[in-house]
Amino acid sequence: MSSRSGKFVLRIPADMHESLSAMARSKKLSLNQLCVSLLADGLKAKVQDPEPAFFEDLRALSLQLKKHFGPTLCGTALFGSYATGDATSASDIDLLIVLNRGTPIERSLYKWWDDNVIWYEGATLNPHFVNIPDDAERAGGLWLEVATAGRILYESGSALTDLFKKIKELIDEGRVRRYTSNGHSYWIWR
Structure with missing residues (x-):
C-alpha cells in the first residue's frame, strides 16, 4: 500500500x-x-446568502412533513450555518423537525427521511427530529442554539415562537449562558 x-x-x-x-x-x-x-x-468560501426561493422551498418541505406527520408535527426550524449566514460550500442544511411530546424519536423517522426526502441543490438536508420540551427551563443546548440563531419555517399554533421567546428571556435574565471552547459552543444553566 x-x-x-x-x-x-x-x-x-x-x-x-x-x-x-x-x-x-x-x-x-x-x-x-x-x-x-x-x-x-x-x-471554506462562504456560499452566497440563500435566495428567498431557498426559504420557500424549505417551507414547502415543511408542508410535506405536515402532510406526512399530521398533528404530531409542531413545527420546523432552520438552524446552523444556513440560518446564521455562515454557510460554506461544505455546509449541510440543518433542519429541526419538532414533534409533539408523545411521538417517540426512533430510527424509523430517519429511515423514512432517507427514503422520501429529496436533496437540495447539492447540499445535504440534515434532519434533527426532536420532541418539544415541557418548558424552556428544561431545554437542552440544541434548543438554546436554535432559539437564538434559528429561523422558524413552519409551526402549528405558536408553540415554537413561545418557547423561543421564553428561552431568550432566560438568556437575557442570565439564567443560562453561552460559552465557547475550541470553536464549539456550550450552555451552562445557573
Missing part, C-alpha cells in the same frame, strides 16, 4: 503562473504556500 506524498502537478497558463508568483512574492510566501492558502480559503 503506497502512502500519498501530498504532492501533485497542476498545469496552469503562464500568465496565471506569473500572477500567482507575483502575489506570493508580495506576501513573502513561497508559491506553494500561497496556492495551499488560496485552495484552503476557496474550500
Whole structure:
C-alpha cells in the first residue's frame, strides 16, 4: 500500500503562473504556500446568502412533513450555518423537525427521511427530529442554539415562537449562558 506524498502537478497558463508568483512574492510566501492558502480559503468560501426561493422551498418541505406527520408535527426550524449566514460550500442544511411530546424519536423517522426526502441543490438536508420540551427551563443546548440563531419555517399554533421567546428571556435574565471552547459552543444553566 503506497502512502500519498501530498504532492501533485497542476498545469496552469503562464500568465496565471506569473500572477500567482507575483502575489506570493508580495506576501513573502513561497508559491506553494500561497496556492495551499488560496485552495484552503476557496474550500471554506462562504456560499452566497440563500435566495428567498431557498426559504420557500424549505417551507414547502415543511408542508410535506405536515402532510406526512399530521398533528404530531409542531413545527420546523432552520438552524446552523444556513440560518446564521455562515454557510460554506461544505455546509449541510440543518433542519429541526419538532414533534409533539408523545411521538417517540426512533430510527424509523430517519429511515423514512432517507427514503422520501429529496436533496437540495447539492447540499445535504440534515434532519434533527426532536420532541418539544415541557418548558424552556428544561431545554437542552440544541434548543438554546436554535432559539437564538434559528429561523422558524413552519409551526402549528405558536408553540415554537413561545418557547423561543421564553428561552431568550432566560438568556437575557442570565439564567443560562453561552460559552465557547475550541470553536464549539456550550450552555451552562445557573
